[in-house]
Amino acid sequence: MTVLGLGPMGTTLAKAFLTAGHRTTVWNRTPGRAGNLAVRGAAEVALAAEAVDASPLVVVCLATYEAVHEVLVPIADQLVGRTVVNLTSGSPVHARETAAWVERQGADYLDGVIMTVPSGIGNQDFLLLYAGSQAAFDGSRGILVALGHPVYLGADAALASVYDTALLSLMWGTLTGWLHGVALIGADGPGGNVTATTYTTVADRWMKTVRAFMRSYAPQVDSGQYPGGEFTLELHQKTMDILAHASELRGVASGLPELVKELTGRAIAAGHGNDSYARLVEFIRRDGG
Missing domain, CATH: 1.10.1040.10 (N-(1-d-carboxylethyl)-l-norvaline Dehydrogenase; domain 2)
Incomplete structure (x- = not known):
């Protein structure tokens, strides 16, 4: 699987996937941020396109939805057939707009909200909320559970926000x-x-x-x-x-x-x-x- 964005939360998400035994590719706009992730077995790549190519499941955790679009729009063709799980904080409007755009590229989309701080990631007592494609949630749940207890809210991508x-x-x-x-x-x-x-x-x-x-x-x-x-x-x-x-x-x-x-x-x-x-x-x- 792939994680785009290695801020404090993104790094923690990648660690949780690695701890759960998932092959994980990571990318960050500023290179060289993988640090301990590489030691744990993560593959750090230089380009977002390489990271997306590496996995059918792409988890995005960036500062803003604007940043999400800046990263994904140039590589839109590579999203076809993949599942994008966006854990970037934003509004219901942002969620619906991003869901519509991703789906037009031929990919499934889940908008997610992390209801804890980084130290809570991986603990099943803490919730992560998801909304969007039911098929994407059902197909990804076994991987997403590594982050915490996954809760599906419905098909409207705005529901998580x-x-x-x-x-x-x-x-x-x-x-x-x-x-x-x-x-x-x-x-x-x-x-x-x-x-x-x-x-x-x-x-x-x-x-x-x-x-x-x-x-x-x-x-x-x-x-x-x-x-x-x-x-x-x-x-x-x-x-x-x-x-x-x-x-x-x-x-x-x-x-x-x-x-x-x-x-x-x-x-x-x-x-x-x-x-x-x-x-x-x-x-x-x-x-x-």
Whole structure:
């Protein structure tokens, strides 16, 4: 297989393929970057055309989609019959445009997103998202698994980028909530400050409950029906008041309680106090419900 681009991530991808026993050809715009890869058995070539010729599977990991086109356009004829897996970060628009161009050259295309840092590559606990040709994914999965757990999202090449941004939102929202909790409990722990490590042990177990809420709310969002059940928005708001007051008393000022209180207050004011927390999705969307 072939890897185009030997930045920190591209180099790590090539190492993972080599570790998994795959014959790997590598290329970089600046020559001589193979270093330890050559020692491990990688073949470094001077031209991108040589690298593409070496394998039916071409993994691209460059700085931008513009760079991807700069590399591939001059060698478009050599893409015929190959599978291009593009792990370069970009937007859904970039993904669709690149997919259309590659497919016009007679090649299969997968747009991918790496949901980890270089040190996580090769660990099956970490996801790599792929979208585009189902045939390309099915045919390449046995090789791509060397990078981490491969998840196929669908035929629209833009889906990997869309999921990427949505999952980053989940990550930052979760981490901000966790940091708020760390600051809050550290400011007023029984018998002195509670360490972040101690708090996180309990928080990790609590995440099982949070995941259960997500799974129960997802069908509500899909159906547009939000029965409140045992935990209505009005009850959520009362709990938020307690959190906001405690945060103020302890000097914890992330703005997070105020944000969720404002969002919840708008929903209740609109007559949705007996609905579930999932109702808030209608107020997060651009039309504001």
